[in-house]
Amino acid sequence: MADRPPRPPMNPYLAGGLAGLLAVxxxxxxxxxxxxxxxxxRVAGRFVAAFAPDLVAxxxxxxxxxxxxxxxWMFVLGxxxxxxxxxxxxxxxxxxxxxDTWRERFGPAPLPRFVAAFVGGLxxxxxxxxxxxxxxxxxxxxxxxxxxxxxxxxxxFFVGGIAVASLLYGRxxxxxxx
Amino acid sequence: xxxxxxxxxxxxxxxxxxLQRAExxxxxxxxxxxxxxxxxxxxxxxxxxxxxxxxxxxxxxxxWAAPHLKATHLLANLLxxxxxxxxxxxxxxxxxxxxxxxGEGRWDAAFGIAGGIAGATLYALAYPWVKDHLLPVxxxxxxxxxxxxxxxxxxxxxxxAIGFGALLAWFERRGL
Numbered sequence: 641m642a643d644r645p646p647r648p649p650m651n652p653y654l655a656g657g658l659a660g661l662l663a664v665x666x667x668x669x670x671x672x673x674x675x676x677x678x679x680x681x682r683v684a685g686r687f688v689a690a691f692a693p694d695l696v697a698x699x700x701x702x703x704x705x706x707x708x709x710x711x712x713w714m715f716v717l718g719x720x721x722x723x724x725x726x727x728x729x730x731x732x733x734x735x736x737x738x739x740d741t742w743r744e745r746f747g748p749a750p751l752p753r754f755v756a757a758f759v760g761g762l763x764x765x766x767x768x769x770x771x772x773x774x775x776x777x778x779x780x781x782x783x784x785x786x787x788x789x790x791x792x793x794x795x796x797f798f799v800g801g802i803a804v805a806s807l808l809y810g811r812x813x814x815x816x817x818x
Numbered sequence: 819x820x821x822x823x824x825x826x827x828x829x830x831x832x833x834x835x836x837l838q839r840a841e842x843x844x845x846x847x848x849x850x851x852x853x854x855x856x857x858x859x860x861x862x863x864x865x866x867x868x869x870x871x872x873x874x875x876x877x878x879x880x881x882w883a884a885p886h887l888k889a890t891h892l893l894a895n896l897l898x899x900x901x902x903x904x905x906x907x908x909x910x911x912x913x914x915x916x917x918x919x920x921g922e923g924r925w926d927a928a929f930g931i932a933g934g935i936a937g938a939t940l941y942a943l944a945y946p947w948v949k950d951h952l953l954p955v956x957x958x959x960x961x962x963x964x965x966x967x968x969x970x971x972x973x974x975x976x977x978x979a980i981g982f983g984a985l986l987a988w989f990e991r992r993g994l
Contacts, residue, residue, distance in 0.1 A: 659833060660867065687935060711825060722832065736925065760909030767901030789892075
């Protein structure tokens with residue numbers, strides 16, 4: 641049993657189509673649209689409040705969202721549990737410190753990868769809150785509705801991402817393995 | 819009525835399973851998309867958008883669901899989107915997939931999540947300035963692109979579906 645090979649991945653069109661059905665079902669059954677980045681604000685508020693409760697109480701942005709778990713908070717936690725469960729069940733759980741593509745380009749040292757991940761996460765969530773959402777809230781939920789704000793933001797996600805990826809890895813579509 | 823916290827958890831688990839099974843959680847796939855060498859992420863996202871777009875608009879037309887648009891702030895949407903993209907390319911996971919990536923054992927995602935919490939804190943501190951200086955620029959309210967240019971959604975939705983589908987067909991022809 642331990643020797644059974646990992647299950648091959650699901651076709652991305654099928655998985656994406658099912659994700660679209662899930663998004664519709666969520667709206668029909670509970671009125672909730674998929675999204676993720678607001679949860680970072682709630683968690684940050686809870687975290688900062690442990691050290692500086694006044695700062696959180698007086699900040700209009702933390703006040704707007706509060707610090708208690710809500711539908712989206714549980715949704716984001718669910719993504720972690722779904723990723724864990726699915727990877728264990730299909731023998732694709734793979735503890736890894738430095739991703740393959742990063743290792744090929746920048747080497748196996750963990751520290752540079754951790755610094756890039758932290759700085760990247762910081763810049764990314766700051767940008768998501770400025771834009772009003774992330775690839776879930778804008779990219780899926782907003783674009784499905786053909787929302788103007790979401791079409792602008794989602795386009796900008798990819799323009800910014802493609803530009804910086806080409807700085808990191810060389811010209812787009814050229815060189816390197818997959 | 820399903821309790822919201824339970825509904826959120828169940829929806830998240832199902833979404834996480836789909837992201838994991840399509841390998842959308844992987845750094846290599848996300849950077850592959852941003853380097854334009856592996857379109858798995860686009861295939862997943864655009865398939866979800868096509869199905870969800872048609873499904874939601876049918877539900878809207880039948881009165882079974884209400885739209886939920888995010889207000890337009892053109893400068894903030896554009897600038898925030900570009901900043902987001904820069905961070906995304908460095909991290910290699912987006913906010914939702916960073917949690918799923920941690921779930922499938924990618925420990926670097928934990929640093930991205932910690933960075934994201936720091937980024938949310940910085941934005942909360944910057945918010946009073948952003949609200950006064952950036953959000954008012956191009957504040958067009960909650961509007962869809964078809965409504966703005968005066969195209970009814972029964973025309974816009976099929977056109978958008980065909981456009982997204984054509985993009986996917988083009989990726990397939992190029993072997994991406």
